[in-house]
Amino acid sequence: MDTKEIEQLLQQALNLAEVYVTAEGTHFKIVAVGECFDGMSKIKQQQAIYAPLMDRITSGELHALSIKTFTPEQWQREKIFNMP
Template structure:
């Protein structure tokens, strides 16, 4: 799998404003930005991002996934900390 495939899956499935994906082919880092995360616990946010990717995790196309989640307001505040 490549970074853009994961990005498109997440944006489409979760109706995200943006997603940034980096990785080496099996280990990926995801920054997901969307209103969908407002009011969710951290665990629920993680589960929400994992859900559309479970098929790829179960067949080992994605071996490891690191996730950071932001609402658009949080992203505006914190994006410089993430190098964007």
């Protein structure tokens, strides 16, 4: 499974404003930005990302995920604080 497929799956399932996926073998890093995360606990946000990918995870196609989720407002602050 490639990064673009994961991005499309997440975009379709969650209607995200932005989604970025990088990979090293079967280890994937996901950054997802969307209004859908507003008011959700971090656990619920993680579950929202896992849900559309569960078939790929159980098949072993995706071995490990690192997930960061943000609302659009949180993402703007994150980008400002992490500028080089």
